[in-house]
Amino acid sequence: MLKVGMSNIIELEIPVTSESDSNAKCTNTNKVSYTNADIQYNDFFKRYLYGNRPCIVRGSITENWKSVSEWISDGRPHFSYICQKFGNMKVPVANCDEKYYNVQKKSDIQLSDYLKYWQNYSSKSHSDLPCLYLKDWHFTQDFPEENIYRTPKYFASDWLNEYYSAKTSIRDDYRFVYMGPKGSWTPLHADVFTSFSWSVNVCGRKRWLLFPPGEELCLQDRFGQLIYDATAPELQDEKKYPRYKELCSSEEIIQETGEAIFIPSGWHHQVWNLEDTISINHNWVNGCNIETMWASLKDNLMAVKKEVEDCKDMEGWDEHCQLILQAMFGMNYEEFYSFLTFIGNKRLDSLRENKLILLFGNWQLGRNHILFDLEQLKRVLITFIKDTDTRSLNFFKNLDNQPEQLIKEIEHYFV
Structure with a gap:
């Protein structure tokens, strides 16, 4: 069992449902x-x-x-x-x-x-x-x-x-x-x-x-x-x-x-x-707005591609757009994937090994919160690996089936 101070745990008591259109x-x-x-x-x-x-x-x-x-x-x-x-x-x-x-x-x-x-x-x-x-x-x-x-x-x-x-x-x-x-x-x-x-x-x-x-x-x-x-x-x-x-x-x-x-x-x-x-x-950023971050990343890549569209026939154009995206947005697709997998693996390790996740302020994530994080992350990861811009990048081509395996491991906790 995880031994933690109950007063330091942040937890979700019930499933979250959308109460309104935030836009x-x-x-x-x-x-x-x-x-x-x-x-x-x-x-x-x-x-x-x-x-x-x-x-x-x-x-x-x-x-x-x-x-x-x-x-x-x-x-x-x-x-x-x-x-x-x-x-x-x-x-x-x-x-x-x-x-x-x-x-x-x-x-x-x-x-x-x-x-x-x-x-x-x-x-x-x-x-x-x-x-x-x-x-x-x-x-x-x-x-x-x-x-x-x-x-x-x-x-x-x-x-x-x-x-x-x-x-x-x-x-x-x-x-x-x-x-x-x-x-x-x-x-x-x-x-x-x-x-x-x-x-x-x-x-x-x-x-x-x-x-x-x-x-x-x-x-x-x-x-x-x-x-x-x-x-x-x-x-x-x-x-x-x-x-x-x-x-x-x-x-x-x-x-x-x-x-x-x-x-x-x-x-x-x-x-x-x-x-x-x-x-x-x-x-x-957390599980509540990770989809918003992903949408913003895609929008910014679209803006970059439009800006340098006249160079589209150059060799390595997709990779060049990622360099510009990193400079403008502060993150590109490879870094975003690294971000997602870091968070996902850390939460999976916690569930598999009964390890605490200690957050800033000495707060600790409860199990329901960890499951919420994984569910939200999985949704973004699925759309990420299906995205045509993702699939065109060299880093993604060298991943083999790593993203699919991570999704499978997450889904194990929702059967």
Whole structure:
């Protein structure tokens, strides 16, 4: 038998069934809900993760977090402590005043220099200095021993970071610290891989502007380019943005200190810091949105193939498209297959050998949850190996019957 602490297990009590069309427009399924941190995992899973619905979680999310006790003083960033402890690190900083293509221009600077700038910027009431925002700092990767937060149980089933944290060939993950002064912001976007995201304010407050899947089409110009700032007056120009008046659903919310926000797959969003703010953010994928990730991967390959269609007769064109896909999307078909098989084999090993699957935050997967993961993974794997683009690639031709064998092993647990 698996011997685990029952309070640390995340489990699904009953089979999950679809409660709504997560892409439905202009319905109450597109409204941001508020829930408390005492909601049962099974209820949160069905209502928000499987239903792809946004929500704010209030309550004891940051209770006992090291970042709250050590990084914050009198409700504001504890600049001297953070600088003394981590000041020698190079961190990625975006200039909120400088647009670079459709994002903000970034550079790496020393954290101690950024913290000095931040205090100076705040003391001068944001007048004559550029607005700089520390974003996407892989803090947990840089300081794995620090344990500055515990992943909330609702977000613990995280295939993406489970996979990248286990990889030795590259040093990467999708777990971040954000720090920025009042007025720093992030332009309109949807998250990498069409993933979920969660964010918790360690201190400060954020304003979020959310758009359900499909609404972003109304925020594109006549060339299909997404607007940089969803509040820009130029959206009213019908010649530039012919579909803006069709926009029928958006949500604006304020996230307070200590609250967690869940952003579902495909929801475009824009974010502002209303005060000096520090937050913990993850991008993540699991059994609820793995099909969405697969669909997004296919769509991005289609866009790549269309872009380089005039080179279609070149030798190795399919493989070349995969290289471009990797650069643009962050993953190609071979990497996606590696991702699926890693998750599948890890869960099969757990069932075969009664081995624990320990997740971020010291949470453990229950058996029903493991079976759900395998069922969702199997569905994607079946469509993946039947896909004509998959079958044209050299890596797949050399797999023999490995994918079919994995599917067969999964099906053994559903007889």
